[in-house]
Amino acid sequence: MAEGRIIKALSGFYYVSGPEGTVQCKGRGVFRNKKIKPLVGDQVVYKADNYKEGTVTEVKKRKNELIRPPIANVDQALLVFSAVEPAFSPLLLDRFLVHVEESDIDPLIVVTKEDLASEEVMKEVARYKAIYQKLGYPFYVVSNTSNKGLEEAALHFKDRITVIAGQSGVGKSSFLNALVPELNLETGAISTHLGRGKHTTRHVELISLYEGLVADTPGFSSLDFQEMDESELSLYFPEMRERLPDCKFRGCTHRKEPGCAVKEALEQGEISESRYNHYLQFYQELSEQQRRY
Ligand SMILES: Nc1nc2c(ncn2[C@@H]2O[C@H](COP(=O)(O)OP(=O)(O)OP(=O)(O)O)[C@@H](O)[C@H]2O)c(=O)[nH]1
Ligand SMILES: [Mg+2]
Ligand SMILES: [Zn+2]
Structure with missing residues (x-):
């Protein structure tokens, strides 16, 4: 028996990162009867049959659980906006912030495409940066093409599970690629059709980055408040x-x-x-x- 973390779920298998690397696991049959569905981000106990295959036998208690994307034990939400294309939206940012505050997740705000924006736009972004920093929210202005400001923001990944959120085309995948070029995540989708980019991947995966775990997600264009009074x-x-x-x-x-x-x-x-x-x-x-x- 060993303990590890589910970093990917695909075609009925759970990929568990443990002390001896990543093991492809089946869920134990009884999970189905008990309605336990292991999630990416879960801390689990597993039995390895050999060095690459095994079975998940127990799911540890979760700190929290997101529905979209389906990830457990999330510590932080990286809220990505672009300065331009699409234009920075303080309204959408505040909507996100209400959600993360409600879920007890820490926000990390990143504004991309500094290289594309006019001086005037950047002045406006700086004005907002001061407002959010005063509230205690970390706020970074970056460029994924010149790599400006990236590392400083990425230091917040350490020892935490971070989920990336933001509209399609703001540069979520580009941000991760710029930090670690070998990742080769697909980028370039500006299609807002159905509220998500056409290239975005369907499966959820935690990527090891800057001593933490990070999940890229497909973008979306709207966000509803649910059952909040x-x-x-x-x-x-x-x-x-x-x-x-x-x-x-x-x-x-x-x-x-x-x-x-x-x-x-x-x-x-x-x-x-x-x-x-x-x-x-x-x-x-x-x-x-x-x-x-
Ligand atoms: N000039 C410039 N272009 C950028 C920057 N970040 C992203 N882009 C471009 O913006 C487009 C969209 O970037 P993506 O990384 O695919 O955006 P995304 O947020 O992952 O989009 P979805 O996966 O559809 O949600 C691509 O053409 C990128 O090359 C940046 O900082 N500067
Ligand atoms: Mg993407
Ligand atoms: Zn009052």
């Missing part, structure tokens, strides 16, 4: 979360209530207008969603 929303904006106790009313929604510490901070310029406006927009979306059910 609008009253929870400000918990996922750290600058609002920390001010909640100072709002006059319990359950303050930070919209029209008097004595609201969030609105006060907004007026003082301590909370960014773009973040606050996105909060209002998401709040509206969520309350409309509630009414539909």
